[in-house]
Amino acid sequence: MSLASLFVMSALTSNIVLTKFLGICPFMGTSGSTKKAFGMGVSVTLVVTLSSIITYFLYHYVLVPSNSTYLETLVFILVIACFVQILELFVKRFFPSLHQSLGIYLPLITTNCAVLGIMLLNISNEYTLTETIVSSIGSSVGFTLVIYVFSSIREYLDTRKVPNCMKGYPIAFIVAAIMALLCARYVGICWVSYY
Amino acid sequence: MKEFHVSKGTHIRSNNKTSRMMFHLLIALIPIIVFAWYKNGLQPFLNGDATFYGMILPLLFVGVSTLTTFLVELLYGVLFKKKRGMDILKYPIETYSFFPGLFLGLILPINTSFPILILGAMFATIVGKLVFGGFGHNIFNPALLGRLFVIATYGIVIGEIGGYLNPSELDAVTTATPLTNASLVNGIGTYQTLVEPYGSLWNFFFGTIPGAVGETSAFLCILAFLYLSFQRVIKWKIPVVYVLTVFFMTFLIGNYHDLGIWYPLFEILSGGLMFGAVFMATDPVTSPTTPVGQILYGLFLGILTVVFRYLTPLPEGVLTSILTMNLFVFILDRIGSKARFNFVKSVIPFLIAWVLILGLGVWIGSSHSLPEEGTDPNYTIESKQVDGDTVTYIVTEKGYVGPIRAQIILEHGTIRSIEVLSQSESFYSRIESADYIDRLIENQNNLEEYDTVSGATVTSTALKKMVINTLNDYRVNGKEEVEGEEETVEPDFEVLEKASSGTTTTYIVTQKSFGGKTRAEIVFEEGQVSSIEILEAPDTYQNTVIDADYLEELINASDLNDVDAVSGATITSGAWKEMLASTIEDYEGGADEE
Amino acid sequence: MKTIINGITKENAIFVLMLGLCSALAVTTTFESAYVMGICVLIVLLGSSFLISLLSKWIPDHVQIPVYILIIGTFVTILEIFLESYVPKLHDVLGIYLPLIVVNCIVLGRSLSVYSKETLGKSLLDALGIGLGYLFALMVIAFFREILGTNTLTLMDHISSLTGYRAVYHIPNNSILPISILKEPAGAFLTLALLMGFFNLLRAHKKGRV
Numbered sequence: 001m002s003l004a005s006l007f008v009m010s011a012l013t014s015n016i017v018l019t020k021f022l023g024i025c026p027f028m029g030t031s032g033s034t035k036k037a038f039g040m041g042v043s044v045t046l047v048v049t050l051s052s053i054i055t056y057f058l059y060h061y062v063l064v065p066s067n068s069t070y071l072e073t074l075v076f077i078l079v080i081a082c083f084v085q086i087l088e089l090f091v092k093r094f095f096p097s098l099h100q101s102l103g104i105y106l107p108l109i110t111t112n113c114a115v116l117g118i119m120l121l122n123i124s125n126e127y128t129l130t131e132t133i134v135s136s137i138g139s140s141v142g143f144t145l146v147i148y149v150f151s152s153i154r155e156y157l158d159t160r161k162v163p164n165c166m167k168g169y170p171i172a173f174i175v176a177a178i179m180a181l182l183c184a185r186y187v188g189i190c191w192v193s194y195y
Numbered sequence: 196m197k198e199f200h201v202s203k204g205t206h207i208r209s210n211n212k213t214s215r216m217m218f219h220l221l222i223a224l225i226p227i228i229v230f231a232w233y234k235n236g237l238q239p240f241l242n243g244d245a246t247f248y249g250m251i252l253p254l255l256f257v258g259v260s261t262l263t264t265f266l267v268e269l270l271y272g273v274l275f276k277k278k279r280g281m282d283i284l285k286y287p288i289e290t291y292s293f294f295p296g297l298f299l300g301l302i303l304p305i306n307t308s309f310p311i312l313i314l315g316a317m318f319a320t321i322v323g324k325l326v327f328g329g330f331g332h333n334i335f336n337p338a339l340l341g342r343l344f345v346i347a348t349y350g351i352v353i354g355e356i357g358g359y360l361n362p363s364e365l366d367a368v369t370t371a372t373p374l375t376n377a378s379l380v381n382g383i384g385t386y387q388t389l390v391e392p393y394g395s396l397w398n399f400f401f402g403t404i405p406g407a408v409g410e411t412s413a414f415l416c417i418l419a420f421l422y423l424s425f426q427r428v429i430k431w432k433i434p435v436v437y438v439l440t441v442f443f444m445t446f447l448i449g450n451y452h453d454l455g456i457w458y459p460l461f462e463i464l465s466g467g468l469m470f471g472a473v474f475m476a477t478d479p480v481t482s483p484t485t486p487v488g489q490i491l492y493g494l495f496l497g498i499l500t501v502v503f504r505y506l507t508p509l510p511e512g513v514l515t516s517i518l519t520m521n522l523f524v525f526i527l528d529r530i531g532s533k534a535r536f537n538f539v540k541s542v543i544p545f546l547i548a549w550v551l552i553l554g555l556g557v558w559i560g561s562s563h564s565l566p567e568e569g570t571d572p573n574y575t576i577e578s579k580q581v582d583g584d585t586v587t588y589i590v591t592e593k594g595y596v597g598p599i600r601a602q603i604i605l606e607h608g609t610i611r612s613i614e615v616l617s618q619s620e621s622f623y624s625r626i627e628s629a630d631y632i633d634r635l636i637e638n639q640n641n642l643e644e645y646d647t648v649s650g651a652t653v654t655s656t657a658l659k660k661m662v663i664n665t666l667n668d669y670r671v672n673g674k675e676e677v678e679g680e681e682e683t684v685e686p687d688f689e690v691l692e693k694a695s696s697g698t699t700t701t702y703i704v705t706q707k708s709f710g711g712k713t714r715a716e717i718v719f720e721e722g723q724v725s726s727i728e729i730l731e732a733p734d735t736y737q738n739t740v741i742d743a744d745y746l747e748e749l750i751n752a753s754d755l756n757d758v759d760a761v762s763g764a765t766i767t768s769g770a771w772k773e774m775l776a777s778t779i780e781d782y783e784g785g786a787d788e789e
Numbered sequence: 790m791k792t793i794i795n796g797i798t799k800e801n802a803i804f805v806l807m808l809g810l811c812s813a814l815a816v817t818t819t820f821e822s823a824y825v826m827g828i829c830v831l832i833v834l835l836g837s838s839f840l841i842s843l844l845s846k847w848i849p850d851h852v853q854i855p856v857y858i859l860i861i862g863t864f865v866t867i868l869e870i871f872l873e874s875y876v877p878k879l880h881d882v883l884g885i886y887l888p889l890i891v892v893n894c895i896v897l898g899r900s901l902s903v904y905s906k907e908t909l910g911k912s913l914l915d916a917l918g919i920g921l922g923y924l925f926a927l928m929v930i931a932f933f934r935e936i937l938g939t940n941t942l943t944l945m946d947h948i949s950s951l952t953g954y955r956a957v958y959h960i961p962n963n964s965i966l967p968i969s970i971l972k973e974p975a976g977a978f979l980t981l982a983l984l985m986g987f988f989n990l991l992r993a994h995k996k997g998r999v
Contacts, residue, residue: 163325171326
């Protein structure tokens with residue numbers, strides 16, 4: 001399938017939050033501020049794209065030849081953890097203002113289902129290197145879009161007369177459910193590439 | 196000292212205005228309800244296509260839906276808000292609980308069964324309104340949510356019993372709603388293909404075309420819009436901008452192919468656009484309040500609707516567009532409220548909108564092509580091989596879900612056999628049960644007028660076109676060969692091994708089924724099937740649904756045609772049936788050992 | 790004993806603490822995959838709590854997180870290998886959510902807050918409680934989703950290669966069942982939301998009375 005439709009697919013129709021349930025923690029955590037949400041999205045994009053390149057090479061050129069693909073999980077998570085540390089130091093050094101605004105999100109990304117999840121998905125879908133990059137960027141863009149929209153609704157949900165039992169996660173999930181239903185109807189846009 | 200009264204802020208400015216709005220809304224809806232009754236009930240009754248029950252059905256339909264939402268909120272009031280006495284009835288009236296139900300009844304297909312309708316109405320009220328805190332606090336249009344739920348969950352079931360077509364239309368109109376018809380040709384067609392099957396554009400205007408119960412009459416929607424605008428209880432900018440955007444974009448698309456002004460008119464008069472624009476998009480709770488926000492809302496609604504109509508296989512886009520834009524209402528209002536102070540920043544979304552409108556309009560126009568005389572863009576010949584007087588074609592034609600690939604063999608210029616190699620259509624079983632393929636072969640010289648299979652209109656039309664195009668190619672190009680890719684046509688069923696010992700015969704067979712091939716071992720003992728064991732099956736959800744019970748049923752069935760398919764795994768269970776049937780055939784044919 | 794009950798009710802991982810939701814939504818399409826996942830998480834919790842509570846004294850603070858991740862990851866990898874060799878179909882069904890147990894907020898969160906500080910006994914009990922709570926929560930969600938969404942209840946299907954039994958039950962279709970969106974992602978969110986709301990209601994009622 002063409003790269004364009006792969007991008008659309010990983011961003012919309014196979015949106016990692018709404019269809020694969022990855023990244024729910026930051027999805028819920030970015031409350032209210034759309035700026036924070038956007039910042040989170042950007043940091044995730046950076047981490048995911050770069051880590052996926054590293055893990056691609058590690059998987060195909062180290063794990064597979066040495067028949068140790070079962071170490072996939074451990075290796076990937078270690079790579080992500082180290083990489084995030086390095087990235088944080090880098091950002092702190094060269095872009096201190098950015099570091100201020102991203103705050104605690106950078107290290108939080110380590111224990112994020114989304115990042116490890118996207119790595120694993122790339123491998124299980126057997127993407128080539130370009131496909132890996134495209135799908136990683138696409139997934140992160142989709143993630144950013146979803147948390148951005150959601151954060152704009154979130155303040156409304158938190159302050160309004162939502163019944164007590166539904167406050168917080170439940171109502172958020174209802175909205176997510178509806179967003180997921182809508183996502184499913186965007187399926188056809190992939191057809192663009194078929195013809 | 197003045198006393199300051201602090202009252203609860205409601206989302207709408209004042210209660211009085213809300214009740215005025217709702218009152219006028221009801222008035223505006225009355226002609227539409229009457230027309231819905233006429234078109235879906237009275238007219239078929241007068242034509243003799245419907246019984247008395249069928250005549251009052253539309254009224255019942257809308258009534259049940261309205262009543263359900265009313266009762267659900269009544270229950271909510273009693274249980275959660277502790278309303279007692281007269282308050283029990285007052286509460287659901289105050290919260291305008293019957294509106295989602297009323298609208299839902301008007302936008303669903305007439306053939307929706309009552310249990311589904313009730314469940315949908317409950318979903319609309321509970322998930323669409325109550326969970327968010329009731330009237331004034333919902334984010335999504337509840338009626339549209341209900342429709343989304345019903346279509347997403349039961350769309351296929353409703354489609355099988357007629358879908359949007361009322362009793363009169365089921366007989367008269369062999370294709371589905373105008374937009375489904377249009378999606379067959381990628382949305383671009385001539386006046387003859389798009390409009391004429393339904394009459395003239397006036398039919399579209401007044402609403403005597405297939406569609407949801409109350410959505411079809413553009414005329415009545417426009418009247419309602421004028422009435423509501425006159426009473427100043429509607430956010431008029433939204434429908435105006437919405438419809439104009441769709442008109443403009445489809446004008447660009449049509450213009451690319453030199454289609455007349457009828458084309459954008461056709462597009463805005465089809466589907467639920469008018470109804471959605473006037474009633475659904477302007478829902479006071481779920482639409483923007485700032486003027487700039489409203490205009491942007493209308494613009495993007497138009498863009499999304501056009502994108503959905505042309506770029507996705509689903510024919511309609513109004514539902515998804517409005518619900519999607521409901522998500523963005525807060526962002527739009529934020530832009531709108533800052534518009535006065537930060538003019539530059541607010542221009543950006545407009546620029547984006549216009550770029551999309553113009554860009555998409557031109558792009559869709561150029562990438563979707565008008566079917567020229569004699570050629571069908573959805574038809575391709577993969578390969579054509581000639582062997583004396585026999586010509587074997589492998590062709591593909593776009594069906595409803597995806598391409599249908601088939602092998603067509605002609606002998607002496609006449610089609611002798613059609614074998615569908617692969618398809619992923621939803622209702623293919625109907626084609627099979629109607630023996631459609633064989634009938635196509637029988638009627639190959641009269642196919643233009645030949646009927647389609649009801650409930651599988653798009654698929655059968657595609658098959659028809661496939662045959663017509665193949666015959667055309669033969670007449671035009673004769674026996675010119677077309678190189679196809681190296682591919683052997685794999686038969687659906689194959690006997691891999693067969694071994695007999697005494698009265699026991701053991702077969703190992705493969706059968707092509709959903710998702711791949713299934714390999715099984717079938718043992719006959721004394722002429723009867725004694726066991727079936729699946730050795731290898733494609734890894735699909737369907738294969739997990741079918742279990743040993745189904746195999747038992749197949750073994751014990753005296754007539755395989757009586758065995759039902761397993762729901763949710765129709766193709767797979769059908770394939771297994773076929774596998775057993777072919778094996779029995781082979782066994783009874785008494786072939787030699789292989 | 791109290792800790793165990795706590796982990797199932799008052800501190801239920803999914804309905805109260807709201808952690809580890811990724812897997813809860815993803816694997817609850819069938820009852821079987823739900824309880825298998827629950828058991829896997831329970832095993833990982835028990836194993837990690839055991840090791841971590843023993844070794845926590847010797848692990849310096851600033852390398853806590855990576856070391857814990859390593860320990861948890863090892864258990865998860867062992868489970869992965871086990872499942873892949875004995876019940877490969879289940880391994881496929883659980884897909885990427887099995888390795889994702891490593892970053893499951895419950896495991897890591899609990900490790901940092903409880904197991905690194907408490908004694909071996911307390912940690913094990915806590916792990917047992919939380920794990921059981923997670924298991925039950927998953928089973929509840931999957932129960933509704935599968936029965937209402939696909940008219941079946943899979944008690945033992947893929948796992949039959951281990952146990953030798955098969956137990957899959959069907960209920961016949963009627964006019965509203967199956968509600969097919971329940972087996973899709975949207976339905977997962979919906980079921981979880983409604984169940985959470987329901988349990989919140991229950992807790993509010995209890996508090997109201999007490």
